[in-house]
Amino acid sequence: MERVKVAVVGAGPAGIAVGVEAKVAGIEPLVILEKAPHICDTIERLYRPGKRVDAIYRGIEVEPIGICRFETESKESFLERMKTWVERYQLNIHLNSEVNYIKRVGDLYEVTVNAEPKFLAEFVIIAIGIFGQPKKPDYPIPKEVKDRIFFEPPSFCPASGKILVVGGGDTAAEVACFLCQRCEVYLSYRRPQFFRINPVNLKILEEKVAQGRIKLLMGTDIEKLEDDNNRVKVFYKDGRVDSYDFIFYCLGGSTPKGFLKYIGVEFDLEDNPKLNEFYETSLPKLFLAGDIAVQRGTIQLAFNTAHIIIKRIKDILSEEAHDQK
Ligand SMILES: Cc1cc2nc3c(=O)[nH]c(=O)nc-3n(C[C@H](O)[C@H](O)[C@H](O)COP(=O)(O)OP(=O)(O)OC[C@H]3O[C@@H](n4cnc5c(N)ncnc54)[C@H](O)[C@@H]3O)c2cc1C
Numbered sequence: 001m002e003r004v005k006v007a008v009v010g011a012g013p014a015g016i017a018v019g020v021e022a023k024v025a026g027i028e029p030l031v032i033l034e035k036a037p038h039i040c041d042t043i044e045r046l047y048r049p050g051k052r053v054d055a056i057y058r059g060i061e062v063e064p065i066g067i068c069r070f071e072t073e074s075k076e077s078f079l080e081r082m083k084t085w086v087e088r089y090q091l092n093i094h095l096n097s098e099v100n101y102i103k104r105v106g107d108l109y110e111v112t113v114n115a116e117p118k119f120l121a122e123f124v125i126i127a128i129g130i131f132g133q134p135k136k137p138d139y140p141i142p143k144e145v146k147d148r149i150f151f152e153p154p155s156f157c158p159a160s161g162k163i164l165v166v167g168g169g170d171t172a173a174e175v176a177c178f179l180c181q182r183c184e185v186y187l188s189y190r191r192p193q194f195f196r197i198n199p200v201n202l203k204i205l206e207e208k209v210a211q212g213r214i215k216l217l218m219g220t221d222i223e224k225l226e227d228d229n230n231r232v233k234v235f236y237k238d239g240r241v242d243s244y245d246f247i248f249y250c251l252g253g254s255t256p257k258g259f260l261k262y263i264g265v266e267f268d269l270e271d272n273p274k275l276n277e278f279y280e281t282s283l284p285k286l287f288l289a290g291d292i293a294v295q296r297g298t299i300q301l302a303f304n305t306a307h308i309i310i311k312r313i314k315d316i317l318s319e320e321a322h323d324q325k
Contacts, residue, residue, distance in 0.1 A: 006030040006313070007111045007121035009099045011039040013299045014127035014290025016082055017068040017306035019091040024067060025314050031121075032091060033113055035098035040082055042131040043075060048155055048178060053078040055300060058170060058196050062300040066307025069300065078299075102126075102263045102286070109286065123313055126260070127289040127306075130253030130297065137166075137222065137249065144227035150248045157181050158246070164234060166222065167250035168194055173201040175248050180213040186244070188217040188236075255292055278312035279305055285316070 005027055008015045011034035022030050038044055047053070055072045056062075070081060086093060094113070101112040102124055111119040134151040141149055153175045161183045165176045168189035176187045187205075194202060208214040220240070226233040231243040261267065266274045266282035272295075274282050279293045289305045291297030 001110070001117055001120050002031070003108075004029045004031050004119055004121045006123045006125065007109065007119050008032040008125045008127060008289075009102075009111075010034060010127040010129060010290075011036075011093050011095075012042055012127060012129050012290060012302070013040065013068075013082070014129070014293075014302035014306055015125070016040075016085060016091065017066070017303040018125050018127060018289055018310060019093075020067055020085055020089050021306050021310035022313075023089040023091070025310050027310065027313060027317070030092060031119060032093040033097040033099050033111070033119075034093055034095050037095050039086060039093060039095075040079060042129050043079060046131060046153055047075040048153055048174075049075065051075045051174065052200070053299065054170070054198055054200070056198060057298040057300075058296060059198055060296060060298050060301070062298060062304060064300060065304050066310075068303035068306065099128075104264075104283065122285060124286045125289050125309060126287070126292060127302075128256060128259070129291045130255055131291075133254050133256055134249070135251040135254050137251070139222065139224050142225060142227055145225060145232045148230075148232050148244075148246050149225075150246065151251075153250065154179065154248065158183055161245035162186070162231075162243075164188060164232075164242075164244040164247045165250060166247060167252075168196070169250065169252065170197055170201050171252070172250035173197050173205045175250050176214050177201075177204050177208055179248070180208050185214045186217055186242075187214055188220045188222065190219065190221045192219040253291070260288075260292075277308075279309050280312065285313075287312075 008018050011032045015032050019032050053073055053075055097113045099113055100115055103110050108120045109124045110117050157179055159182055163179050163183045163185050165172050165187045176185050179185050209216055221237040223235045223237045228243045231245055232247055233243045235241050260273055268274050279287045287309045289309055290302035293305050294301055
């Protein structure tokens with residue numbers, strides 16, 4: 001097994017920012033383990049081509065506190081920025097490396113990659129995000145309609161069709177605006193008003209609504225779905241019934257609790273991982289960074305968690321060096 005100072009799980013914005021901050025702080029050797037064949041899988045997979053990557057997302061304005069920061073730019077420019085950082089800071093990233101288990105062995109952590117124990121690390125930082133597990137509705141999806149229902153944003157716009165988008169956040173707004181280029185689009189949101197869409201998305205959405213290209217179904221909640229001859233029949237709780245060719249759910253992601261509980265991270269009464277102010281878990285020297293560490297994640301917030309964690313690790317290492325003298 002290879003001995004490292006820090007093992008980082010996940011090469012999304014949080015994992016890469018951890019690498020950058022650690023390099024500058026002189027903390028090494030460090031390895032970043034990424035299960036996908038490329039870095040930033042959430043962005044690569046879920047952002048459609050040309051998507052704007054907003055520096056202020058979900059209305060959350062976050063002041064950068066560390067090295068990593070960005071201005072609003074396209075998906076492609078953002079990914080290029082991340083690749084440049086990987087090269088500039090010579091980050092040691094292992095792709096196609098899924099971490100399945102982490103266990104404490106003495107003062108170290110044994111990290112299992114693709115079902116084999118591969119690394120012994122003094123510190124572990126888990127930065128696996130929440131989008132491996134998209135949130136799903138609590139009513140059943142009949143198997144006859146499964147191929148007409150999507151839990152990820154579309155990467156291309158169908159040539160035609162009647163589409164229902166479900167959700168009230170930025171992703172739902174962006175997906176509706178993207179699909180209305182060629183399709184008849186309805187947007188169902190259970191609240192009477194949007195409250196967490198950023199102003200740019202809201203303006204674009206309102207323009208499309210005014211042009212009649214998107215119909216808003218505000219204050220609507222879905223009760224159940226049924227097959228309707230190659231369409232999906234939607235029964236709303238207010239008694240309304242309508243059929244669509246496709247449904248896109250944009251409900252966000254959820255913390256991969258199973259993985260964290262499996263490795264022994266403790267949870268609080270509200271079922272959130274117990275973290276101190278440095279994002280350290282109940283397991284000493286094991287931290288959570290990025291979306292998995294905060295309630296409502298954004299890229300800049302992910303960058304900032306990385307800065308706080310590496311500063312803490314630096315302090316722990318200097319305290320230990322001092323004690324040894
Ligand atoms: C459609 C959409 C649009 C968005 N738009 C914006 C926006 O405009 N601006 C903004 O600030 N935020 C936006 N967000 C949110 C933003 O993408 C997240 O806040 C950000 O990606 C969080 O970074 P992260 O590194 O914590 O997690 P992620 O980006 O999810 O990265 C996690 C990485 O860990 C890897 N991984 C997972 N499990 C394992 C494992 N077991 N072993 C090894 N690797 C693993 C994954 O493959 C992935 O590469 C958007 C999200 C979505 C879904």
